[in-house]
Amino acid sequence: MGKEIIKKIKELKEKGEIIPATYDSVFKCIIQDEDLKDFVAYIISNIDGRIIDIDDMIFVNTESTKNTIFDKVNVSDIIIEIDSNKINLEMNKKDSKKLRNRNKAHFYDEALKTINVTYRIGEEKYFEQINFDNIFIKDELISIYKRVNIKSLEEDEDEKNLIKYRVNMANVYKKYYTDGKELTRFEKGVGILSFKKIKDLRKLAKGDNMLMKVVKKLEDLCENPDMIKLIDDEKAMEFGHKQDIKEAEKKAHKSGFDEGEASEKVKTAKRMLKDNFDIEAVEKYTGLSKKEIKELK
Numbered sequence: 001m002g003k004e005i006i007k008k009i010k011e012l013k014e015k016g017e018i019i020p021a022t023y024d025s026v027f028k029c030i031i032q033d034e035d036l037k038d039f040v041a042y043i044i045s046n047i048d049g050r051i052i053d054i055d056d057m058i059f060v061n062t063e064s065t066k067n068t069i070f071d072k073v074n075v076s077d078i079i080i081e082i083d084s085n086k087i088n089l090e091m092n093k094k095d096s097k098k099l100r101n102r103n104k105a106h107f108y109d110e111a112l113k114t115i116n117v118t119y120r121i122g123e124e125k126y127f128e129q130i131n132f133d134n135i136f137i138k139d140e141l142i143s144i145y146k147r148v149n150i151k152s153l154e155e156d157e158d159e160k161n162l163i164k165y166r167v168n169m170a171n172v173y174k175k176y177y178t179d180g181k182e183l184t185r186f187e188k189g190v191g192i193l194s195f196k197k198i199k200d201l202r203k204l205a206k207g208d209n210m211l212m213k214v215v216k217k218l219e220d221l222c223e224n225p226d227m228i229k230l231i232d233d234e235k236a237m238e239f240g241h242k243q244d245i246k247e248a249e250k251k252a253h254k255s256g257f258d259e260g261e262a263s264e265k266v267k268t269a270k271r272m273l274k275d276n277f278d279i280e281a282v283e284k285y286t287g288l289s290k291k292e293i294k295e296l297k
Contacts, residue, residue, distance in 0.1 A: 004278045005225045008232075011276075018201065018218045021193040022134045022169075024077060025230040026221055027091040030193070030214060031078045032059050039189065039214050040080075044087060046186040047130055047142055047165050056082050079110070084117055086110055088129040091193075095135045103131060111162045118161075126161035134169045134194055141171045141187070169194045176200075185211075192218070236272070236281040270296055 012018065021027045031040055037054040045052055060079040078089040088110055090103050107129045114127035145164040147156040172190045175181050183191060188204040192214050195201055201218065205211035221227045265286040272282045273296060282293050 002225075002278070004276070005228050008228050008276060009223065009225070012222050016198045017196045018198055018222050019227070019231055020196045021218065022091060022093040023231055023234055024091055024093075025227060025234060026218070027077060027089075027132075027193070029221055029227070030217060031089060033217060036214055036217060039210050042210065043186070043189050044080075044089075044130065046189075047167065048087075048128055048163070052082065058082070060086070084121070084123075085125050086114060086127045088127070090129065090131045092131055092133045092135070095133070103129065107162075107164060111159075114162065124161060126163070128163045128165065130165045130167065132167045132169055132190075132193060139171070141168055141190075142166070143168070189214075232278055232281055235275070236277060236285055266296065269293055273297060 019026050021030050030036060037057055041052040041054045041057065044050070058081045060081050077091055080087045080089070088106055090106065092099055092103070110129070111127050114125050118125050143166040145166070147159045147162065148154060149156065167190060169190055172183065172187045173194060175187065176183055176191060176195075183204065185208070188208070188211060191204055192201055192211060195204070198219065201215045205215045265288055269282050269286045269288055269292075272285070273293070279290055279293050282288065283290055286293075
């Protein structure tokens with residue numbers, strides 16, 4: 001494995017941290033792990049109140065339209081099918097208009113499919129989207145969204161089985177770290193999906209075999225070079241959407257490569273190097289050569 005990867009694995013150990021499941025790559029590894037199905041069923045059941053048999057859970061392949069980790073617009077994070085009913089799990093590491101629109105697109109796409117299945121087989125099915133939001137939204141840990149009549153506030157009978165949930169993960173963070181309060185078992189599960197300090201994760205999971213399995217999986221992922229590389233790609237993708245990159249591209253389109261654009265690319269490259277990105281990632285997202293990038297170190 002590369003020197004940069006070894007360095008990052010070592011740094012995580014020295015900091016006593018793991019890569020949290022707020023990163024899509026980690027989230028997918030945790031949720032789709034066959035040995036952690038009991039954890040997934042437990043989390044979902046505590047959100048929607050349904051009793052789920054783990055033997056009935058089928059993970060639908062969401063990778064078919066995805067060529068690389070950067071092609072995320074049309075790809076849901078996780079879709080679980082249970083007897084033709086579907087549950088879409090989305091991890092939202094941060095808040096953005098683009099992310100909200102992506103989640104809405106996933107919701108309405110799968111909602112329409114659910115309505116079609118209901119019509120075709122004559123048996124009512126449900127579709128749920130569960131958003132794990134790593135941002136503070138409101139005091140409630142779980143928010144429920146349904147289609148209602150704005151005058152009578154009655155649920156729309158034709159769409160009563162199309163529901164969106166938002167889990168306020170920052171609520172758990174605040175309760176544990178700021179308020180210093182004891183967490184419920186469900187809150188501990190949510191915390192394990194968002195906390196990164198190993199000592200805190202182990203404390204939350206202590207004495208609970210189900211939660212300890214999840215923490216062990218998270219720790220193991222931090223020893224996996226491929227996972228570290230995927231996380232680097234995710235971070236690089238975020239850099240790729242920064243405004244300074246967009247402005248540089250506009251300048252390049254209008255007048256070709258000039259000193260202004262070069263300055264922006266150098267600034268971006270320096271920030272990426274400071275955040276320990278691989279030279280290949282910096283090269284891809286700035287257009288600078290490897291030689292130019294090495295000279296910036």
